Amino acid sequence: MVQMIPVKHAKAIMGRLRHGADLLEEITAICREHGIRLGRIEAIGAVKKASIGFYDQQTRTYAYLTLVKAMEITKLSGNVSIKDGEVFVHAHITLADDTGRAYGGHLAPGTIVFACECIIEAFEGPALERVFDEETGLALWDIGGTETELKK
Numbered sequence: 001m002v003q004m005i006p007v008k009h010a011k012a013i014m015g016r017l018r019h020g021a022d023l024l025e026e027i028t029a030i031c032r033e034h035g036i037r038l039g040r041i042e043a044i045g046a047v048k049k050a051s052i053g054f055y056d057q058q059t060r061t062y063a064y065l066t067l068v069k070a071m072e073i074t075k076l077s078g079n080v081s082i083k084d085g086e087v088f089v090h091a092h093i094t095l096a097d098d099t100g101r102a103y104g105g106h107l108a109p110g111t112i113v114f115a116c117e118c119i120i121e122a123f124e125g126p127a128l129e130r131v132f133d134e135e136t137g138l139a140l141w142d143i144g145g146t147e148t149e150l151k152k
């Protein structure tokens with residue numbers, strides 16, 4: 001079942017992150033400071049090192065890959081919602097090394113900013129809350145019943 005809700009553009013903020021900051025923690029802190037509880041994130045830049053996750057669908061656990069080298073952030077794409085009552089950022093990242101090879105995955109703590117230009121778009125809409133999903137073992141948005149449900 002597809003679950004979608006309408007959201008409305010509220011505001012956008014853009015700027016650069018601090019050199020040496022933890023990428024995921026920094027974006028989360030910015031959302032909290034600016035009162036953004038629903039939104040989307042886009043960024044480009046470079047990192048000094050990275051930690052990216054891959055969700056094993058069989059074991060239902062994340063395996064993490066740590067890359068200790070300078071890389072370009074060719075794309076960071078994410079969203080902002082609520083988990084356990086707190087602002088929660090979920091982002092995926094694609095990184096390219098000095099040979100142009102790309103790595104990608106679920107952005108994890110431990111990814112350190114060299115430079116990063118970030119745009120965060122805030123939406124108005126009902127709070128999207130993450131709850132445990134039996135089918136996947138993941139904390140997914142629970143929209144059930146409160147808003148428009150579209151059947152596939």
Ligand code: ZN
Nearest residue numbers: 090091092106
């Ligand atoms: Zn993910």
